Amino acid sequence: xxxxxxxxxxxxxxxxxxxxxxxxxxxxxxxxxxxxxxxxxxxxxxxxxxxxxxxxxxxxxxxxxx
Numbered sequence: 001x002x003x004x005x006x007x008x009x010x011x012x013x014x015x016x017x018x019x020x021x022x023x024x025x026x027x028x029x030x031x032x033x034x035x036x037x038x039x040x041x042x043x044x045x046x047x048x049x050x051x052x053x054x055x056x057x058x059x060x061x062x063x064x065x066x
Contacts, residue, residue: 008045008048010043013043013044022039022041
């Protein structure tokens with residue numbers, strides 16, 4: 001599987017998205033107080049934070065039609 005290249009939203013430099021450089025951030029909603037988790041990394045050139053993708057909670061049960 002080919003890894004997609006991602007670029008900084010501010011300075012347009014290539015981001016280093018290796019596993020050791022990616023961390024999880026929590027964004028708290030203002031209306032209902034719900035929290036969403038995202039993966040993020042910092043740009044090695046300008047230092048700004050770039051959100052990569054949404055993280056979903058892992059569940060033990062699978063919902064199926066029965």
